[in-house]
Amino acid sequence: MSKGxxxxxxxxxxxxxxxxxYFWCACGQSKNQPFCDGSHRGTEFAPVKWTAEEAGARWLCxxxxxxxxPFCDGSHxxxxx
Numbered sequence: 001m002s003k004g005x006x007x008x009x010x011x012x013x014x015x016x017x018x019x020x021x022y023f024w025c026a027c028g029q030s031k032n033q034p035f036c037d038g039s040h041r042g043t044e045f046a047p048v049k050w051t052a053e054e055a056g057a058r059w060l061c062x063x064x065x066x067x068x069x070p071f072c073d074g075s076h077x078x079x080x081x
Contacts, residue, residue, distance in 0.1 A: 004028035004045060008062030009079055011072035016052035023047040024060060024070030034060040034070065 005028030012034050016022065023036040027045035030037040036047035048069045052058070058071065065075035 002044065004064030006063050006065070006079065007033045009076050010062060011059040011076065012062050013057050013059055016055060016058050018052055018055040021049060021051045022070070023049055026064060026069060028064040034062055 004026050007025070007028040007030070014034070024034055024047060025032070025036045025040070026048050027040040027043055029039035029043075031039065040046060050070060060070050061068075061072045061075070063076040063079060065079070066073045067075070
């Protein structure tokens with residue numbers, strides 16, 4: 001599967017709630033980054049559904065190039081930005 005459009009060049013830190021389900025934008029087109037707003041419709045992309053096991057801070061990928069979606073794996077460092 002191809003990678004999404006770059007929505008940002010740095011990860012974003014969010015506070016998650018234990019047991020809550022989140023939908024991370026994989027296409028990069030959402031106006032509600034880093035979360036899905038349905039902008040992927042009609043494309044090959046689908047949001048990544050995940051449930052936080054514990055409450056706390058998580059770093060979510062904004063460049064959409066991560067190999068560990070929805071989490072940052074440092075891929076933004078290779079973008080040359």
